[in-house]
């Protein structure tokens with residue numbers, strides 16, 4: 144289970160970032176800091192998929208980076224299967240598989256070598272690693288390119304390699320930041336099927352997306368962040384009810400609009 148309560152993160156602004164007094168000021172901006180995440184909470188139980196939604200710049204990536212120990216929160220609590228992520232980041236890291244938009248592959252290594260390298264970093268032995276990589280190559284339909292150098296892979300091939308790398312150690316929970324962005328329909332299908340398989344195995348999955356059809360296909364639970372604040376947490380049915388529409392895009396827009404009136 145993943146539990147996030149009252150998360151906050153602010154970034155010190157450099158001179159270049161400071162805003163001209165004539166510009167529209169974001170409510171998250173104060174004199175020297177940008178309050179990227181102001182108050183975010185959600186939870187995701189065993190066997191559930193949680194979809195994290197929010198407009199561009201809402202704070203989703205910052206939140207997921209805190210969840211995965213890549214960033215230290217200024218405030219708030221994150222627990223993963225009982226482990227306090229802030230107090231025990233090394234232990235937590237073993238439990239999490241994190242796909243971030245920004246991690247690169249080693250261009251001169253093949254897809255397979257990239258994944259194996261991360262498996263070894265996680266302390267996996269040769270036999271376990273071989274079985275696991277073969278399993279992932281099959282599930283993610285990677286066999287046609289695993290021996291190609293990463294620098295020669297297409298966007299979709301790279302993304303599959305990144306996903307395999309993130310979960311090579313069979314983590315207890317999986318966190319994916321925009322896993323289908325830039326992918327074609329077939330590759331997106333493979334990624335969706337991969338998330339469905341994780342869910343069937345009981346692994347909690349949190350993923351951020353701008354594609355509401357994926358939310359419909361995959362999620363029990365939805366969390367919406369706007370301007371660094373959680374503005375909705377609930378089931379998919381509650382999302383439609385609160386957003387006053389069975390059409391997810393419309394429900395999402397209504398929820399955002401409702402918050403901006405508060």
Ligand SMILES: Nc1ncnc2c1ncn2[C@@H]1O[C@H](COP(=O)(O)OP(=O)(O)OP(=O)(O)O)[C@@H](O)[C@H]1O
Nearest residue numbers: 154155177179197198199200201202203204205206
């Ligand atoms: N290191 C940083 N310094 C200053 N501001 C930052 C930093 N990192 C993120 N931000 C700001 O925090 C806000 C939230 O960014 P974040 O990347 O978390 O948004 P997001 O919801 O993932 O957006 P998108 O959907 O566009 O990927 C943005 O306004 C961004 O410019």
